[in-house]
Amino acid sequence: MKIAVASGKGGTGKTTVAVNLSLFLVDAGLKVTYADCDVEEPDGHLFLKPKSGLKRRVAVLVPQVNPEACNLCGKCGAFCRYSAIVVLKEKVVTFPELCHNCGVCAYVCSAQAITEVNRYIGSVERGSAGKLNFISGCLDIGQAISPPLIKDVLKETPDSGVTIVDAPPGTSCPAMTAVSDCDYLLLVTEPTPFGRHDLELMLQAVCSLSIPKGVVLNRVSSPDTATEKLCSRYGVSILSRIPEDRLIAEAYSKGLTVWEAVPGYRTLFADLWSRIEPIAGGYMA
């Protein structure tokens, strides 16, 4: 079972929820994988301090043109939706950084002049933090397209047990890639106009995915009727409210998990799981 922890807005507490929920599930005796799909700024390892295992480079396939075989027919350029390959009168020019790796250029090339070659975009690292299985993706500096790397991180997650996916913030391709194959979607927000605004964007973005979802409201210091109204308008429940607590902020500032540093909140993550688990597939039964 895969549970994605996502948020329209950055900095709402996705990693805090993902990490502490993972630690609760390990404590409950489950086989758990934490998968950091926030590949542009992965930081789950700062909390979990995993023992590093295997690290491998990830590549996407981009076209390489053999000018001697190419008959300049122009089909590759005509089919490319991203202007990543352009056929001029005497030569073909490619822009690998624009390529979305669909392979249509090589497919339509009747002269077999196009070979798909590796272009490295990042790495995936596996490790373990105690009994927790840890996987994390890291996009290379300068790369602009992260979904292929996110897919690679997700490919490494096991089919059995529970996987907690720490999704990238936002509502565009990286976030959608991380959440679209999950069994449950946990949306983290904060009681501010910004948190609400971006939560609504996220609720709109995921409405066509038939994934059950719930909201975690983080840093709560007083009742927040605006967020409650928003959630009821979209038919989603607020499953958990994490209080605005200096002890949590201090633990965070030292890179410590709430689970370790503020054990009084352990029941909060147990309660959260008790709201998710029956809907996400009755895994514990």
Add this chain to the structure above:
Amino acid sequence: MRVAITSQGQSLESRLDRRFGRAAFFVVANTKTDEFTVHDNTQNLNAAQGAGIQAGSNVAGLNVEALITGNVGPKAYAVLKAAGIRIYLAPGGTVAESLQRFKDGLLEERLSANVDGHWI
């Protein structure tokens, strides 16, 4: 010599379009005869990405030796260079004025992009 000029309209009196990839039109003029043709580039106006590349490819198909425009980014430059088209940057004014400046040798040839890409 055939020269392409990025233009906001369809005549020699139209304003030079300082954008290359998302220029409204390309006016192709013959520097000897002053005859000209107009080529639409509006399909690139709303392109999500690669407007400069497509515009470069379109201009390459117009059989010109040189391009006069306001700005050129790195990917458009790469396509134009590969197509052997020389690039001259004009400060503004009309298409006719830009063409005259070119004929008078007042425009300097550009040997690299003069603006950054902005595709994402």
